[in-house]
């Protein structure tokens with residue numbers, strides 16, 4: 435991919451699943467990757483996996499819901515690396531519960547991780563991109579943002595919010611040479627998705643049903659996502675901003 439080598443990127447939630455796969459791919463491309471996660475052991479594991487690849491890594495232990503912590507860790511990364519060219523907002527969390535069985539404490543948790551966390555990251559990183567006259571942001575939302583997802587109402591609201599937020603900010607900072615785009619994974623086999631399926635027959639039936647409903651006849655794998663992220667972060671995507679792309683085996687098809 436053109437224009438990634440020797441550039442720097444922070445990937446949130448890079449200790450597991452899709453975020454780890456994105457981090458590995460961007461290190462393969464020769465980037466310096468800030469492997470940011472609330473779970474430092476998981477982030478360290480990602481860094482171990484990247485040993486011997488073209489680029490470099492740095493563990494950033496950080497809870498994206500804590501604004502001050504985000505400032506401290508972004509400062510640290512910038513001091514060590516000398517700038518931030520790309521931000522990938524990937525960290526997310528949910529538990530499948532019908533909306534009417536949830537309450538404000540649960541909504542707070544879902545909103546603070548999936549929406550407020552991403553706002554914190556944008557608010558801290560974008561001024562640095564403005565100062566250097568350019569940058570790329572790739573936000574990992576979900577097809578839940580586009581078509582809804584049973585048992586994930588508040589999560590869907592957050593991901594839909596992230597899509598709209600991305601488009602609005604993409605308009606605001608286009609003049610500063612900053613591009614923001616969204617990738618929407620469909621059901622993808624990660625620890626988060628396993629917890630969604632749960633144990634037993636119900637999960638197994640849901641899994642088979644999804645597989646049959648997906649035109650490409652399989653669920654997503656974490657490795658299905660990094661290609662589009664690398665493209666959107668690269669020079670080849672310089673004329674693309676405010677766009678939303680699903681990676682879901684054709685489960686959802688949007689005009």
Ligand SMILES: NC(=O)c1ccc[n+]([C@@H]2O[C@H](COP(=O)([O-])OP(=O)(O)OC[C@H]3O[C@@H](n4cnc5c(N)ncnc54)[C@H](O)[C@@H]3O)[C@@H](O)[C@H]2O)c1
Pocket residue numbers: 446447448449450451452453470471472473476496497498499524525526527547551574575576577578618619620621622623624625626627
């Ligand atoms: N797996 C799917 O089916 C699927 C589908 C659509 C969208 N997504 C989205 O893709 C992204 C990655 O999901 P995944 O399935 O790889 O999940 P995952 O649970 O495997 O990984 C998420 C990572 O985020 C980290 N994290 C959680 N809260 C954090 C916080 N407050 N601060 C910093 N790090 C935090 C976790 O420690 C974990 O390492 C999420 O945004 C998710 O909503 C996943």
